[in-house]
Amino acid sequence: MAHGAREHRYAVEVVWTGNRGEGTTGYRAFDRNHEIRVEGKPTLTGSADPAFRGDPTHWNPEDLLVSSLSECHMLWFLHLAAVNGVVVTDYRDTATGTMAVSRDGDGQFTEVTLHPRVTVRDADMVTKVEKLHTEANAKCFIARSVNFPVHHAPETLVAPG
Known part of the structure; x- marks a missing residue:
């Protein structure tokens, strides 16, 4: 350590x-x-x-693994948003995972893709969001611990009004 x-x-x-x-x-x-x-x-x-x-x-364990990756990314993203002056008003992720299972029953995850849909308060905050997703992925304890890629397909919205 x-x-x-x-x-x-x-x-x-x-x-x-x-x-x-x-x-x-x-x-x-x-x-x-x-x-x-x-x-x-x-x-x-x-x-x-x-x-x-x-x-x-x-x-099931597969649900929990995918949700752990999604939850970890969200928590890091929200932290980074707060310390970088990005006001997030809504965050939703529909994460998906792919697991390959061989004929003999062995298997493993080959990838997980997060689809975070983030709403920010002001349009001038949108440009920072992509950088924050990249940083959150690099810091997420769970993503750093798995041996398969964790992809991101984020969408950023601006709150009305």
């Missing part, structure tokens, strides 16, 4: 809730449902992607 760096630790408990009474006696004998718990926070209900016999109404 670099001189002067700080460590942050995170503790998450994942509890399988999908035992129907026979455990994992067969591929179809159990549910993929689970709970994701962090002390002091609401419990998330998780499962596998529906393509892998999961419950489509629950969060």
